[in-house]
Amino acid sequence: MRTCLAFGLVLLVVGAVTGGRLAGQQGNMVQTHIGHVMDSFQGTPNQAGLLPTAMADAKVAAQHATFAAKMPDNLDAMKLHAGHVIHALDPSVVMKGPGGGYGVKRASAGVAQHIQLAAKIEGASANVKTHSNHVATAANTVVQRSDEAVALAQKIQAATAAAEAAKMVTELIALTEQLAAGVDANKDGRVGWDAPEGGLAQAEQHMQLLRKGEGG
Numbered sequence: 001m002r003t004c005l006a007f008g009l010v011l012l013v014v015g016a017v018t019g020g021r022l023a024g025q026q027g028n029m030v031q032t033h034i035g036h037v038m039d040s041f042q043g044t045p046n047q048a049g050l051l052p053t054a055m056a057d058a059k060v061a062a063q064h065a066t067f068a069a070k071m072p073d074n075l076d077a078m079k080l081h082a083g084h085v086i087h088a089l090d091p092s093v094v095m096k097g098p099g100g101g102y103g104v105k106r107a108s109a110g111v112a113q114h115i116q117l118a119a120k121i122e123g124a125s126a127n128v129k130t131h132s133n134h135v136a137t138a139a140n141t142v143v144q145r146s147d148e149a150v151a152l153a154q155k156i157q158a159a160t161a162a163a164e165a166a167k168m169v170t171e172l173i174a175l176t177e178q179l180a181a182g183v184d185a186n187k188d189g190r191v192g193w194d195a196p197e198g199g200l201a202q203a204e205q206h207m208q209l210l211r212k213g214e215g216g
Contacts, residue, residue, distance in 0.1 A: 030128060033118035034214075037111050037135070038207055044107070045100040050114065051207060053100060054107035054142065055200050058179040060099045061088035061149065065169065065176045068156070072166040075159065082156040082169075085176060089146045089153075104179055105146040111203060112139040127213035134206040138198030142179055145199075149175040 037051050044053045061084075068081035087097025090105045112135070118124060119132035152172050159165035182191040182199030193202040 029121050030118045030124050031214075033114040033121075034128075034207075034211065034216075036114040038211070041110065041114075044102050050107045050110040051139075051200065051204060053102050054104050054111060054139075055180060055204070057088045057099045057102065057104045057107065058142075058176070058200055061085045061104060061179060062173070062176040064088065064098065065173045068169045069166070069173055072169070073162050075162040075165055078162070078165045078169055079157045079159070082153040082165075082172070085153045085172065086150050089150050093150060093154075103146075105143055105150075108139045108142040108146065108200070108203075112136040112143070115139075115207075125214065128210060131206045131210035131213070134193040134198075135203045135210070137195055138182070138193045138200070138203040138206070141182075141195045141198045142200055142203070145175060145179055149179070 036049065038049045040047045041050050041053070044050065045056075048056070064081045064084040068078045068085075071077040083094050084097045084099075087094040087103075088099030089103055091097070091099065091101055091103045092106075115132040115135045119129045149172060152168055152175060156165045156168045156172065159168065178199055180200045182197050182202050184191050185197045191197050191199070191202060193206055
């Protein structure tokens with residue numbers, strides 16, 4: 001009887017230790033994916049987080065759309081800056097340019113992927129699950145907006161008249177500004193995380209809320 005009791009106690013202790021380790025490992029994986037979004041990710045410029053990488057390239061895209069607008073009579077200049085915008089958004093389309101080389105689209109897709117992975121880990125908190133949905137939705141909206149901006153910039157590159165290109169440059173400025181700021185699509189005076197409003201700023205806001213909820 002004593003032997004059985006002792007054996008049972010050993011199993012309880014081992015189970016508790018193993019369960020504690022597993023919970024710790026799961027918690028660490030949640031934090032790892034959060035870190036990939038916010039702090040560091042292999043392959044990005046300077047190993048920066050995916051969200052800061054997306055925001056940096058979004059800034060470049062918006063800058064060069066604005067540069068194009070400063071020369072509405074110069075078709076070649078508008079086409080040049082349209083190419084720079086494309087590079088910042090998706091370097092797989094235009095490989096050389098002033099962007100970081102990772103691209104808004106790829107980085108934003110990575111944000112959505114890794115924050116969703118964090119939420120799917122067993123034991124992830126309700127806080128992580130809630131805000132990961134907000135972050136992923138905003139990030140995926142940015143991916144779609146990036147594709148729209150690339151398509152528009154390509155139309156600028158194909159334009160045959162400066163006046164035609166200049167009108168599209170005005171549209172391009174609005175689209176590239178929305179990458180970070182989002183857009184008040186329903187005109188309620190605020191920009192939400194949900195589609196089609198959310199931008200990188202809303203993704204960042206909810207990442208901060210997520211971390212605060214996790215005690216970070």
